[in-house]
Structures are given as C-alpha cells and as structure tokens.
Amino acid sequence: MTIEKIGVSGAGVMGTGIAHISAVAGFAVVLRDIKEEFTEKAFRRIEELLSRSVEKGRLTEEEKGRVLSRVTVTTDAAPLADADLIIEAVVEDIDLKKRVFSELHGICKPDAIFATNTSSISVTEIASGSGRPELFCGLHFFNPVHRMRPVEIISGAQTEARVIDAVKAFAEAIGKVPVHVKKDSPGFIVNRLLVPYLNEAVRLVEEGVASPRDIDTAVELGLNYPVGPFKMIDTGGVDLTVKVLDRFREAFADEGYAPRETLREMLESGRIGRKSGEGFYKYGDD
Numbered sequence: 453m454t455i456e457k458i459g460v461s462g463a464g465v466m467g468t469g470i471a472h473i474s475a476v477a478g479f480a481v482v483l484r485d486i487k488e489e490f491t492e493k494a495f496r497r498i499e500e501l502l503s504r505s506v507e508k509g510r511l512t513e514e515e516k517g518r519v520l521s522r523v524t525v526t527t528d529a530a531p532l533a534d535a536d537l538i539i540e541a542v543v544e545d546i547d548l549k550k551r552v553f554s555e556l557h558g559i560c561k562p563d564a565i566f567a568t569n570t571s572s573i574s575v576t577e578i579a580s581g582s583g584r585p586e587l588f589c590g591l592h593f594f595n596p597v598h599r600m601r602p603v604e605i606i607s608g609a610q611t612e613a614r615v616i617d618a619v620k621a622f623a624e625a626i627g628k629v630p631v632h633v634k635k636d637s638p639g640f641i642v643n644r645l646l647v648p649y650l651n652e653a654v655r656l657v658e659e660g661v662a663s664p665r666d667i668d669t670a671v672e673l674g675l676n677y678p679v680g681p682f683k684m685i686d687t688g689g690v691d692l693t694v695k696v697l698d699r700f701r702e703a704f705a706d707e708g709y710a711p712r713e714t715l716r717e718m719l720e721s722g723r724i725g726r727k728s729g730e731g732f733y734k735y736g737d738d
C-alpha cells in the first residue's frame with residue numbers, strides 16, 4: 453500500500469494543519485471543504501505557516517514555493533479520486549462523517565485508505581458507513597498539528613493490519629510519532645487520561661481545596677506539565693470538555709465521568725474559555 457497522494461476532507465483548524473505538514477514532507481495534497489471562503493482561508497494559513505518557517509530559516513523561499521505547488525484546494529470532491537489516503541477532518545458529527553465517507557467511497561480508488569481524525573466518535577461506527585471498513589482507521593492528530601508530535605492510529609473492529617502499517621509509515625514520513633491504539637475505545641489514550649483529570653481538578657476547586665491558579669501552578673511545577681488543567685480547559689473549551697465527559701459517562705455507563713457542576717454552569721452562562729473571552733481566567737484581545 454503505497455501512499456503518495458493525500459486527500460484531506462475538511463479545511464478547518466485540523467485539516468489545514470494536516471495538509472500543511474503533509475505537503476512540507478513532500479506529499480501531494482488535495483484539501484477539500486464546502487465553501488471557497490474556507491478553502492481560500494486554509495491556503496492563506498498554510499502560506500502563513502510556511503512564511504514563518506522561512507523567517508526562522510527552516511525553509512528557503514524556493515522550498516516554500518515548491519511546498520505550495522503540492523497543495524490543491526477545492527470545493528469539489530472529484531480531485532480526491534486518485535488519493536492513496538483520505539484523512540477526514542470535518543466537524544465532529546457522526547451523521548456528517550458517515551455521509552462524507554459514503555460519498556468518498558463512490559469516488560475514490562477502491563484500495564484507497566480512509567482515516568478519520570475524530571476525537572470522540574467510535575472509529576468502528578464511522579467505518580460502518582464507509583463501504584470499506586477493512587481499509588479504515590482512526591488517525592488522531594493533536595492541535596496545533598505542526599507542533600504536536602504524537603498521532604494516535606486507531607484500529608476499528610475490521611481494520612486490516614496492513615492498513616495500520618501503511619498509516620504508521622505515513623505518520624513517520626510526516627515527522628510524527630505514531631502510537632497504535634489496538635482497540636477502538638472512547639477517548640483513545642490521551643483524552644481518556646486527560647479529560648477525567650481535568651474534571652477532578654474542577655472537583656478540587658469545588659471542594660475548596662485550592663484556587664484554579666494555584667492548582668495550575670502546582671501541576672506545572674510539580675508534574676512538569678507545560679500547562680495546568682484550568683489553562684488547558686480554557687484553551688480547549690469548557691464546551692468540548694463537557695461534551696467528552698458526557699460521552700464517557702454514556703459509553704462506560706459510569707456516573708464518575710459526569711461533568712462537574714461548575715463546568716455545566718460555565719457552559720450555560722457562556723463562559724467557555726479563551727474563545728468566549730472568559731473561562732477560569734479572563735482573556736484580553738491577545
């Protein structure tokens with residue numbers, strides 16, 4: 453299974469990042485979204501990231517031009533037809549993801565590998581609507597894509613071993629460290645460990661044990677984590693934290709995963725973190 457051409461469906465935060473690093477690594481990339489304003493924005497973002505690399509001396513102007521020439525943006529699905537690997541990064545909605553893969557199955561080469569960047573939906577379930585569950589896996593990148601080194605590669609119930617091998621080789625070729633998640637389980641590895649820990653940090657505040665700022669300081673210095681739990685919740689969003697906890701609670705039928713009351717209240721009042729200007733901390737225009 454040779455991977456030379458990459459198709460990315462969804463040119464938002466993640467899709468753009470995935471297209472960028474794939475093109476830098478020498479792959480031809482087709483990046484697709486539903487509106488031209490989104491694909492144009494994505495292309496400008498890739499240009500901007502490359503210009504920054506030029507400024508830092510990591511890339512020459514000529515190399516930047518060559519990388520950009522490997523990126524095609526489109527609102528049409530047809531240019532994805534000859535891609536060897538399709539990475540889906542559309543919004544986190546099961547019905548939409550299934551629709552996207554069903555359309556792609558009709559267009560793409562029969563041996564093309566399909567991968568989803570979902571963070572919380574079952575890979576096996578998305579694969580069930582893809583027409584090729586044996587050639588399907590999860591490929592979970594972290595944000596920001598160009599900085600975060602690991603990628604979780606998730607086997608769905610029917611994923612063939614050769615698909616995992618090919619996707620691992622691709623991940624290494626784009627400079628990532630692949631981690632194989634052998635069983636499709638909610639949150640995979642990183643979010644399964646992270647999100648309950650964030651919830652527990654909120655419980656500490658509710659119990660009056662310490663303030664968010666002091667807990668962040670304790671974790672950053674005591675555990676050597678780059679950011680503490682409250683800065684982390686504010687960056688990812690209270691909405692996303694609540695959504696993932698609700699999913700865990702349902703999937704594992706365990707009330708221990710229920711989002712803490714404080715998170716629910718913050719969500720209801722719209723204090724959802726950095727993107728709303730306030731979460732556990734207040735944010736200016738920075």
Ligand SMILES: NC(=O)c1ccc[n+]([C@@H]2O[C@H](COP(=O)([O-])OP(=O)(O)OC[C@H]3O[C@@H](n4cnc5c(N)ncnc54)[C@H](O)[C@@H]3O)[C@@H](O)[C@H]2O)c1
Nearest residue numbers: 462463464465466485486541542543544569570571593595
């Ligand atoms: N943002 C993160 O930190 C992060 C991290 C890991 C994984 N993820 C996952 O990656 C996926 C994308 O997240 P994001 O943050 O980039 O979202 P986003 O909202 O920034 O981008 C999603 C894009 O999908 C496009 N889209 C919608 N319908 C489409 C269709 N039919 N065909 C093609 N494009 C379509 C939207 O127009 C939008 O540009 C989600 O599944 C999310 O859970 C996100």
